Amino acid sequence: MEPLIRMEKISKSFGPVRALCQVDLTLNRREILGLVGDNGAGKSTLMKVLTGVHQPDEGEIYFKGQRVRFNSPYDSRNAGIEMVYQDLALAGNLHIAGNIFLGRELTKKYLGGLIRFLDHKRMAREAARLLERLKIEVQSVDLKVETLSGGQRQAVAVGRSMGFNATVVVMDEPTAALAVREVAKVLDLTKSLKEHDVSVILISHRMQDVFEVSDRIMVLRQGEKVGDLARSQTTMDDVVALITGAQGGTLQAVRGVA
Amino acid sequence: MSTPTAARTAPRARRFSAGAVLERFGIALALVLLMTMLAILSPEYFLTRENLTNVARQTSVNALLSLGQLLVILTAGIDLSVGAIMALSMIMMALSTHALYHWYAAYYAQAMTASLPDPQSTVIMVILSGVAILLGLTVGLFAGLLNGWGTTKLRLPHPFIVTLGMLNIARGATDLISGGAPITGIPQPMRAFGAGTLQLFQTAEGQWVGIPIALLVVLAFYVVFWLFLTQTLMGRHTYAVGGNIQAARYAGINVNRVLNVVYTLCGGLAAVAALLLAGRTNSGYPKAGVGAELDAIAAVIIGGASFFGGRGTVIGTFIGVLIMGFIRNGLNLLNVSVFWQEVAIGAIIIAAAYVDVLRRRAART
Numbered sequence: 001m002e003p004l005i006r007m008e009k010i011s012k013s014f015g016p017v018r019a020l021c022q023v024d025l026t027l028n029r030r031e032i033l034g035l036v037g038d039n040g041a042g043k044s045t046l047m048k049v050l051t052g053v054h055q056p057d058e059g060e061i062y063f064k065g066q067r068v069r070f071n072s073p074y075d076s077r078n079a080g081i082e083m084v085y086q087d088l089a090l091a092g093n094l095h096i097a098g099n100i101f102l103g104r105e106l107t108k109k110y111l112g113g114l115i116r117f118l119d120h121k122r123m124a125r126e127a128a129r130l131l132e133r134l135k136i137e138v139q140s141v142d143l144k145v146e147t148l149s150g151g152q153r154q155a156v157a158v159g160r161s162m163g164f165n166a167t168v169v170v171m172d173e174p175t176a177a178l179a180v181r182e183v184a185k186v187l188d189l190t191k192s193l194k195e196h197d198v199s200v201i202l203i204s205h206r207m208q209d210v211f212e213v214s215d216r217i218m219v220l221r222q223g224e225k226v227g228d229l230a231r232s233q234t235t236m237d238d239v240v241a242l243i244t245g246a247q248g249g250t251l252q253a254v255r256g257v258a
Numbered sequence: 259m260s261t262p263t264a265a266r267t268a269p270r271a272r273r274f275s276a277g278a279v280l281e282r283f284g285i286a287l288a289l290v291l292l293m294t295m296l297a298i299l300s301p302e303y304f305l306t307r308e309n310l311t312n313v314a315r316q317t318s319v320n321a322l323l324s325l326g327q328l329l330v331i332l333t334a335g336i337d338l339s340v341g342a343i344m345a346l347s348m349i350m351m352a353l354s355t356h357a358l359y360h361w362y363a364a365y366y367a368q369a370m371t372a373s374l375p376d377p378q379s380t381v382i383m384v385i386l387s388g389v390a391i392l393l394g395l396t397v398g399l400f401a402g403l404l405n406g407w408g409t410t411k412l413r414l415p416h417p418f419i420v421t422l423g424m425l426n427i428a429r430g431a432t433d434l435i436s437g438g439a440p441i442t443g444i445p446q447p448m449r450a451f452g453a454g455t456l457q458l459f460q461t462a463e464g465q466w467v468g469i470p471i472a473l474l475v476v477l478a479f480y481v482v483f484w485l486f487l488t489q490t491l492m493g494r495h496t497y498a499v500g501g502n503i504q505a506a507r508y509a510g511i512n513v514n515r516v517l518n519v520v521y522t523l524c525g526g527l528a529a530v531a532a533l534l535l536a537g538r539t540n541s542g543y544p545k546a547g548v549g550a551e552l553d554a555i556a557a558v559i560i561g562g563a564s565f566f567g568g569r570g571t572v573i574g575t576f577i578g579v580l581i582m583g584f585i586r587n588g589l590n591l592l593n594v595s596v597f598w599q600e601v602a603i604g605a606i607i608i609a610a611a612y613v614d615v616l617r618r619r620a621a622r623t
Contacts, residue, residue: 089502089504089508091497091502092502092568093567094498094501094568098497099505102505102506103498103506103510104510116490116491117489118491
């Protein structure tokens, strides 16, 4: 079956710096792909190429079997690829419903379309319904986002990305800023996205998180793909070895070195 | 689990906490306390119709400037040029009515036809007023738009810079145009906005009771901008830009458009303030509104808006304007020196900003 996303031989340089070198990536339907690598390995660059922030120097992207070119994040979002940023792109002074509908507010027309006013009630209702569907617990969608905990904010950010028919959600370090007890909730939420027919690419430094939720793990090192392993067939040690290069960059992971 | 019932009961439960009550009604409470105090200290005069009418007229200019300032501060910006834009707009209005009047009077004297209306006639006065008001508003809106462009197109580091520049430019232009001298005499229809009274009813003694038209203008603008900020897309986006500009961009909001609109509206409101001030003083004078931008900023901050952007309401700003107006008025009534009034207002600004600091600290924990 055709994978949801196929990135082929993606290369990207910034001046003399080769950020990505002939990288392939596939993401299947209802799959969670863990994308790991050291700082500067090219994870974020690869995702920025996918979401249209950067244009690849070489290589092609296929989405649902179609060759696509995303010139901006708007293009990729319209296609159904959402990115949840590490710095949580939420406005703390707005309430939850306001954030979920930020930039896509629902309106009611008055005077034959002359005036458009925000439809507060419908936004609150639909936001609550969305969060309920994702089993995200909040007291009320009227709460300001700044009053929420880090995990709740992350959940709202994910909910926001889900609210608009995303088929792929790219999560950049979703657990990095969270208290320990909140990590589990966000991971559960990540896993549950599959039930909503959403595929996930998870960028994380936290190996135990990646192993808990991913179906497959892809490793980048110095802009090259050095591993692509089913989670069931690998171990944390193998992956760490690949990340650090202790295995000389082969695709065959060997146990016990880290 | 966030059942619909939980969603509905939760905010109600929050409303009972003392902190939330204070945050919501704190400034209103302060205003009521202030008014009660003044009513007690100046029992024979403070609550009279004359005095309250007087305060309404005097605060109308600051009310409009503050409303514009609120929009800008909500986006985490600042507009130092509102007083200068008001003066420029005011001079343009006064000067254009005079110029047009003289031009028409000369034409009328030459033409000698009976079909032309007399230069002193109401028709001509209404036309003069209309043209002058349009011109004044255009000047204000355009100056505001330039402020916006300075932030969005030139990408000057902070709106402080571009509006400081505009302050000087508008002041200079005002003096250049007027030669530094005031222009007195404004057509009656135009004066009505600042000086007129809408007569409501007659008392038994035959005295008319009315509302200053300036107050009605202010209230109308406050209602319109309350709707703008709470009910429209642009209003919501104004809060979003102030709350987290990155998030706003990421959400696909055209941040530059929001900023341009906000600064343009702020300039436009300064022009409306100019109309009221011109009416009240029956003139245009180049030194109008010197330091008025600081009063506007003060009222917005006293009204509970955050200097960091994203927080502040139209109602809060209205109360902030009233608090400043009543403090000035009350201390006048009590024969307290003008210098002490400034000290008092300064202290209140700092107190209001400190409340915001406490609130942010509380929100973080």
